[in-house]
Amino acid sequence: MTGFARFFIPVLMAFSASVATAQQIEQPQDTVLLTISGEVSVTNADDTALFDLAMLEALDQHVTDVETPWHDGPQQFTGPRIIDLLNAVGAAGSELRFVAINDYAANMPWGDIEAFDVILATRQNGETMSVRDKGPLFVIYPFNQNPELRNEVYYGRSVWQVKEIQVLP
Amino acid sequence: MLFSRLLDTEREMDSIVREDAMWAVFQSDRHLRTLESLAFVIVETGEAKYHDRFVQNYDILYSRVSLLDGGTFFLDLSGDGALSRRVVEFNRTIRGLAPRIDALVPASQDYLPEISLLAAELRDLAQLSNDLVLGANAAINVMRVGDRALRREIQDQLAMLALVLIVAFLGIFALLMTQLRRIGKSNRHMALLQERSRRQAQRAQAASRAKSAFLATMSHEIRTPLNGIIGSADLLSLASMPPQHMRRLDTIRASAALLRDLIDGILDFSKLESGASDGRLAEIDLDDLGDIMIRAFADQAHEAGLTLSVDMPSGRIVTNDSRLRQVMINLIGNAIKFTPQGRVQVRGVIQGDTVLRIEVEDDGIGIAEEDMPRLFREFSQLDGSFSRKYGGSGLGLAICKRIVDGMNGRIGVQSKLGKGSLFWFEIPVQENTALEDEKTELRDVVGRSIPEKVLHVLVVEDNEVNLDVMKGILAHLGHDCSEARNGHDAVAFLQNIVPDIVLMDMQMPVMDGVDATRRIRAMGLTLPIIGVTANAFSEDRDACIAAGMDAFVPKPVTSAVLDKVLAQFSPAGHNDAAPPASLTISHDARPSVELDDMEEDNPQLNDLVAALGAELVASLVDRFESDIAVLEGDLGAAITAGDATAQDNVLHTFKGAALTLGMMASGEYAQEMRARLPLATTELDVLSSLAYEDVARTRHVLIRPEVA
Numbered sequence: 001m002t003g004f005a006r007f008f009i010p011v012l013m014a015f016s017a018s019v020a021t022a023q024q025i026e027q028p029q030d031t032v033l034l035t036i037s038g039e040v041s042v043t044n045a046d047d048t049a050l051f052d053l054a055m056l057e058a059l060d061q062h063v064t065d066v067e068t069p070w071h072d073g074p075q076q077f078t079g080p081r082i083i084d085l086l087n088a089v090g091a092a093g094s095e096l097r098f099v100a101i102n103d104y105a106a107n108m109p110w111g112d113i114e115a116f117d118v119i120l121a122t123r124q125n126g127e128t129m130s131v132r133d134k135g136p137l138f139v140i141y142p143f144n145q146n147p148e149l150r151n152e153v154y155y156g157r158s159v160w161q162v163k164e165i166q167v168l169p
Numbered sequence: 170m171l172f173s174r175l176l177d178t179e180r181e182m183d184s185i186v187r188e189d190a191m192w193a194v195f196q197s198d199r200h201l202r203t204l205e206s207l208a209f210v211i212v213e214t215g216e217a218k219y220h221d222r223f224v225q226n227y228d229i230l231y232s233r234v235s236l237l238d239g240g241t242f243f244l245d246l247s248g249d250g251a252l253s254r255r256v257v258e259f260n261r262t263i264r265g266l267a268p269r270i271d272a273l274v275p276a277s278q279d280y281l282p283e284i285s286l287l288a289a290e291l292r293d294l295a296q297l298s299n300d301l302v303l304g305a306n307a308a309i310n311v312m313r314v315g316d317r318a319l320r321r322e323i324q325d326q327l328a329m330l331a332l333v334l335i336v337a338f339l340g341i342f343a344l345l346m347t348q349l350r351r352i353g354k355s356n357r358h359m360a361l362l363q364e365r366s367r368r369q370a371q372r373a374q375a376a377s378r379a380k381s382a383f384l385a386t387m388s389h390e391i392r393t394p395l396n397g398i399i400g401s402a403d404l405l406s407l408a409s410m411p412p413q414h415m416r417r418l419d420t421i422r423a424s425a426a427l428l429r430d431l432i433d434g435i436l437d438f439s440k441l442e443s444g445a446s447d448g449r450l451a452e453i454d455l456d457d458l459g460d461i462m463i464r465a466f467a468d469q470a471h472e473a474g475l476t477l478s479v480d481m482p483s484g485r486i487v488t489n490d491s492r493l494r495q496v497m498i499n500l501i502g503n504a505i506k507f508t509p510q511g512r513v514q515v516r517g518v519i520q521g522d523t524v525l526r527i528e529v530e531d532d533g534i535g536i537a538e539e540d541m542p543r544l545f546r547e548f549s550q551l552d553g554s555f556s557r558k559y560g561g562s563g564l565g566l567a568i569c570k571r572i573v574d575g576m577n578g579r580i581g582v583q584s585k586l587g588k589g590s591l592f593w594f595e596i597p598v599q600e601n602t603a604l605e606d607e608k609t610e611l612r613d614v615v616g617r618s619i620p621e622k623v624l625h626v627l628v629v630e631d632n633e634v635n636l637d638v639m640k641g642i643l644a645h646l647g648h649d650c651s652e653a654r655n656g657h658d659a660v661a662f663l664q665n666i667v668p669d670i671v672l673m674d675m676q677m678p679v680m681d682g683v684d685a686t687r688r689i690r691a692m693g694l695t696l697p698i699i700g701v702t703a704n705a706f707s708e709d710r711d712a713c714i715a716a717g718m719d720a721f722v723p724k725p726v727t728s729a730v731l732d733k734v735l736a737q738f739s740p741a742g743h744n745d746a747a748p749p750a751s752l753t754i755s756h757d758a759r760p761s762v763e764l765d766d767m768e769e770d771n772p773q774l775n776d777l778v779a780a781l782g783a784e785l786v787a788s789l790v791d792r793f794e795s796d797i798a799v800l801e802g803d804l805g806a807a808i809t810a811g812d813a814t815a816q817d818n819v820l821h822t823f824k825g826a827a828l829t830l831g832m833m834a835s836g837e838y839a840q841e842m843r844a845r846l847p848l849a850t851t852e853l854d855v856l857s858s859l860a861y862e863d864v865a866r867t868r869h870v871l872i873r874p875e876v877a
Binding site for chain 2: 101130
């Protein structure tokens with residue numbers, strides 16, 4: 001019995017250590033722009049995952065040319081796809097809640113990010129966005145590629161000045 | 170109009186913008202008040218720790234107000250644009266604060282006074298913002314009412330439209346139902362009509378069949394009483410009567426004969442119509458066919474002063490030969506009949522090995538174009554006056570058409586009134602000789618395919634007494650009878666009508682029996698011909714058979730012998746190919762009759778009485794008595810002239826009549842006299858006294874009750 005324990009305990013420890021390593025992401029080095037909370041398994045602060053601009057831009061970047069109701073003329077937005085972002089933090093839920101700096105919030109069904117290339121834009125026309133420019137983070141639906149999205153429901157889910165994503169079960 | 174309103178997307182967009190604009194104004198107001206509160210807190214507490222929140226709130230406000238006059242939320246709520254101007258002013262003022270906000274440094278001593286200043290300005294702005302909220306709300310309310318009114322109007326219009334549509338739909342539905350009902354009704358009506366017309370067609374067909382059957386039956390039934398009329402009139406004509414009565418009797422006889430010819434035509438036609446056509450095929454030589462036609466019509470054409478030419482191709486064909494001959498005889502007969510002068514040309518040609526085309530062209534009276542269509546129809550002789558002038562039933566061409574149609578051929582005519590006619594027909598034929606073996610067998614069936622108990626018999630006889638007796642016996646046996654007075658008439662008769670059997674007298678004026686038989690056979694007719702002769706010598710018999718007769722019976726003819734012969738040669742009862750020569754009843758075999766016995770037993774006379782009745786026989790005896798006077802005159806003249814041939818002729822005729830009436834003494838004596846020509850006057854006296862004795866004896870027998 002002791003032989004068994006002697007053989008297995010280090011193995012189990014090594015295994016759990018490797019799992020713990022996989023569930024960690026790096027710590028933000030700059031100002032935290034985004035907090036992902038709720039049903040996430042990969043975190044870097046308590047039960048949440050914190051992101052600064054560099055971490056967001058380290059993910060695969062997606063470019064969307066789009067016309068929105070809040071801008072004059074077509075705009076180019078750049079940022080990670082939300083599905084990639086949530087996969088990176090091991091999120092597993094059915095609904096997302098986006099909270100803005102001014103406490104505006106909107107819910108989005110998980111299906112949206114699977115069906116469409118919805119991005120969390122960090123840059124508008126190559127520039128980062130200030131709060132005055134409705135930044136720093138802006139949920140952008142591909143309105144141009146999917147004109148059927150042009151209605152109040154999706155406009156309402158296009159939250160700007162995002163500061164937090166809650167992954168709801 | 171309504172649709173353009175419904176489709177007014179711009180207006181819909183306006184309403185979206187309006188709601189969003191209201192939201193934007195309200196949010197701006199909310200952030201402005203928060204900003205003002207924060208400024209107030211900083212001024213009151215004098216602490217700079219709320220600075221970051223103050224700045225962030227300004228940033229958010231800044232991002233909000235930019236929407237008030239930008240993007241798609243640009244607000245233009247009131248018609249005069251006053252509200253818009255105030256929004257633009259508010260917007261500009263808020264943004265105008267940005268440099269001053271950015272310039273704030275909490276550590277600076279100017280910080281608090283500046284915040285205090287800003288707080289006062291923000292309070293004024295809050296008042297403006299409040300006015301904006303209220304103004305936008307009021308404007309939106311007005312527009313909402315307008316929208317609602319418009320919506321109601323549109324709804325009313327839609328309801329109206331829906332009502333109209335429902336009414337229209339109901340109307341269409343009702344119309345469709347009516348239509349369907351009408352179609353259904355007309356379908357039922359059509360079905361009814363179809364059924365009715367089908368029934369009518371059936372009835373018509375049944376009527377047509379009944380008509381044909383009726384015609385055939387009636388024609389046949391009419392023949393029997395008609396023969397009675399003809400026979401009686403013939404017999405009546407034997408009696409002596411005033412000349413005007415005789416003329417009327419002649420009229421009766423002529424009319425009756427015409428009627429019988431007509432009925433014969435109808436019978437022939439209805440036989441064709443009832444489909445009783447024989448499908449018999451035989452091989453014939455076209456040259457022979459041409460010869461037959463020439464021989465058959467040469468005399469007739471010559472008498473009419475016409476030139477007749479027949480041009481047939483050489484070769485042998487297989488076809489229904491009797492039908493072919495019947496059509497040709499009909500067409501050629503017609504051509505001769507309707508051609509006053511000129512030529513009749515008959516041409517035959519084989520087309521493509523399988524079609525025989527025969528053309529009969531004449532220089533006759535021709536046919537008007539409008540008459541052509543009914544030319545081949547039944548009973549359609551073109552002009553009533555024609556039948557008076559030319560006679561005939563008008564069935565000839567109809568029969569031809571029936572025959573040709575039955576052979577799957579075609580028949581037609583080209584003609585012009587006064588320019589002659591060209592009748593033609595085409596029938597399919599086989600041009601081979603493969604049927605050689607069956608030929609003989611087939612030929613035997615000719616004309617005997619219609620089994621019938623009642624026979625149609627042609628009696629060819631020149632002597633009126635003999636003729637009357639023959640006809641009487643035939644009528645007694647229940648057969649139909651036609652007559653010809655000499656060989657020439659018989660040949661002419663057979664060109665149109667083919668009876669079941671011919672009884673042919675041998676010695677006749679114009680054309681004798683042997684000659685006539687040869688001609689009939691030359692025409693290709695194979696019906697049985699029975700010779701009737703008092704010349705019972707074997708050389709006569711040989712001549713009969715050589716000429717083509719099937720058998721012969723001796724005079725006097727009795728009903729028993731005739732019945733036997735007719736039964737033998739009846740098409741129904743006839744099976745043997747060659748009629749047995751043994752049928753010929755030998756003259757020698759006839760029982761010799763003693764004068765004394767005659768009074769008691771005269772089979773010939775008994776037979777006659779049984780067949781004709783005592784009254785008719787008595788009238789015949791009267792007629793014979795008057796013939797004795799003629800005999801005395803004619804024979805006396807011949808004896809005086811020393812003309813042996815004339816003597817023989819007179820004796821022959823007398824002998825025939827005498828034996829027929831069973832007057833054996835004078836009959837036998839006349840026959841004996843013929844063996845020792847020329848005669849002496851005394852022999853004439855013996856003969857005439859014998860004849861008168863015979864007459865007296867016969868009369869005596871006739872009045873005996875057991876004979877009568």
